[in-house]
Amino acid sequence: MIVRSLLLATAASASILAPAAFAQDASTAPAEAAEQADQGEPSRGEVIIVTARRRQEAAQEVPLAISVIRGDSIESTGNFNIVKLQQLAPTLQVYTSNPRNTSVNIRGLGVPFGLTSDGFEQGVGIYVDDVYNSRVASATFDFLDVAQVEVLRGPQGTLYGKNTTAGAINITTNQPTFDFEGRAELxxxxxxxxxxxxxxxxPLTDKIAARLAIASTSRRGTIYNVASGQWINEQDNLGLRGQLLFQPTEDLSITLSGDYSRQDPECCGTVFVRVGTTQRALNRQYDALVAAVNAANPGRNYAVPSRNPYDRLTDLDSSLNAGNKIGxxxxxxxxxxxxxxxxxxTAWRFWDWKPENDRDFTGLSIVSLSQNPSQQDQYSQEFRYNYTSDQFDFVLGAFGFKQRIDTQGTEQQGADASRWSLTGTQAANAAILNGLTASNTQYLKSTSAALFGQVSWxxxxxxxxxPGARVNYDKKSGFYERIVTNGAGQVISCTPTPAAxxxxxxxxxxYQPQVSSPSDSAWNFTYDFNVNYKFARDILGYATYAKSFKTLGINQNGLPLNADNTVNYDAGTVKPESVNHFEIGLKTQFLDRRAxxxxxxxxTEIKNFQATVNGGQFGTVRGYLANAEKVRSQGIEADFKVTPNERLSAYANAAYTDAKYKKFTNAPCPPELSGGTLQGANATPDYSQPGVPGALSPRQCDISGQALPGVSKWAFSYGVEVNAPVTLxxxxxxxxxxxxGNYRSEWNSNASPSIYTEVKGYALTNFRAxxxxxxxxxxxxVRNAFDVNYIDLLQVAPGNVGLIAGQPGDPRTWGMTIKGSF
Incomplete structure (x- = not known):
């Protein structure tokens, strides 16, 4: 029994050669590996233990698409947070403009990207030691003392506390031990x-053990701001985690955990990428507006420091901050x-977000102040009962969740705003918009409860x-108030409609004053059904159908305006998503289980898909949620790993994802079809003049058949490591x-795909010795060894002036790491 326990513990924790992600990279099942040891047989490959189904089992025995990334692999490849993790798992795609505005997609589905409300659920659940993190921003911390990360693909609702439609990221940290051990890395x-x-x-006593971990990361920024004389988009992170294990008997264990993470960088700024013409009058587009500002200010001669984004120069004149406290x-x-x-x-978590941004993406004083700080508290309770027998395994669970988010936002127009946004004689009167301020107060209350279970017969x-099933109840209520004051500090009202x-x-x-109190609730019943068959000892096939959902959403950061500048209160809530998911898979091993x-x-087909859209307004409504009638994501994924001997390990993973709006008939138009006088209310939309200044603009666009944002059709990752015994x-x-290395094909970063926001594909290569x-x-x-120029994200500047800003990816970086353990 002692030999068996040591074997399983070693298999679960040791993987110094596993350089990256691979789908269910297991070999023999735990019981089988132990049986081999008892019989004196050599184990024919390492065992990767996962908890994807809320019990410990060999990954290769789980009828589920899953990528397992070991802690050593994360460290050796430098992918130390969720944003970086996508370089190892092709089916995972993350893009971000700052921690709060981070999208995590699996198979093209997940979290809508955009400066939008907190009143929606993320389609990708993020769990750390079984604790659900409700916002992506609250999980952007550096990985700290991580044992492994499991990326589960497809709906996860009958085994996990919070229902998710696209998948889950299950992070497991190293636990307290009764053997003294330590490790350090620089x-x-x-x-x-x-x-x-x-x-x-x-150990602290024979029944109590403790573990303490700390991490600190700092790096100079990669973009130079000529306005402030500072490098921006830096890293300044600190993380702490403490755990206490009380094990009074062999049958009972109690683990108390606490963690704190702080990020305090001067971040997150953009660079000029390009100008794309819109349907605004030509004298109301970017280059002409810059010329008009210069003409109104003799001797100013404003110009961006570079029109080449890879010069990594910017001139942002507003304060930047991405202060993030999580714990x-x-x-x-x-x-x-x-x-x-x-x-x-039982868990409590907090998230304290203190941002400052330059919302006009230029060195002009158009938006002089933009900040939207938030404070979140969440409480969760989960109960699970796991049963295992020769014929039946099952999991029964109950989950409760409560969340409150408070936000206080301020956005203010600057001295150049009138020239930028107004026409005629008003454009010359800086006092009209200078100092115009929108002050927002809002809160969100969210409650969720569920019963779930799954049986394996x-x-x-x-x-x-x-089969598995879930019953879920959600309630959301919010409050939003925007008060607008002019440059003299006087409160203004836009009711009745002011004279033209x-x-x-x-x-x-x-800016228009607004008050809204959206509230709604919903019950959902969902289920899944999986059939799996072991064709041979090392060949497992499976088929899955899942009926899933994403619960209702509310627009919690202001509502869009109608064509007549009145508030569209109908947009206050969005319908739940209805998901039908089909999947088949094959899991195999060969070469004596070394491959x-x-x-x-x-x-995956989704009705009432909750999409983030942007109407191009300059005000505080940067984006909002709307239902696209139907979305479809389909694809194929392949994962291969081989360890022919102890001197060589290699892997290659590939994903093809075809994710489209099957039907979205009333989407906001992309910038090339926006900015002009609106076409007639009953006119058939005319899309024939994209980017033609002065052309009439459709009131909305039918983008059915176009690709979802943030999805590369092709993605690959690979790795090889060789070693030789030496004495040094x-x-x-x-x-x-x-x-x-990894490769991603092109993708679009605008909710309504635009010719101006297509991010080109790129391949990155990393070396280590x-x-x-x-x-x-x-x-x-050396990371990005060939110094490839690539873009992490493109953004459309507000106002339909044609300005496209972006964040270039990291250049070539290099360094040295020293690790020790005992």
């Missing part, structure tokens, strides 16, 4: 990059009842039938050389 590199990590674990505490109780295991997870040794051509009409055309090849094909400085170990032995590892690394 990395230095160019751009003044410094990262330090340390963890220590051990919480949890209590996890596991009680082995003999017939099964009862688990309770082993009909025969080869055939298993696995008046100063008040001009001010109301930029793994897994294949999955899927099709009287130390025996391995010298090793590794290469890994080092020497490791018992308890140490020293290696040098």
């Amino acid at each position: 990395t230095v590199g160019n751009l003044n990059y410094k990262q330090a990590k340390a963890a220590i674990s051990g 919480g505490a949890s209590a996890k109780v596991k009680w082995d009842l003999g017939s099964g295991t009862l688990t309770s997870v 082993k009909v025969t040794d080869a055939l298993t039938i696995q 051509g008046s100063v008040l009409a001009a001010q109301c055309g930029v 793994t090849f897994n294949l999955s094909a899927f099709r 400085l009287a130390k025996e170990g391995q010298a090793y050389l590794g290469v890994d 080092g020497f490791r032995g018992d308890g140490f590892d020293v290696f040098g690394w």
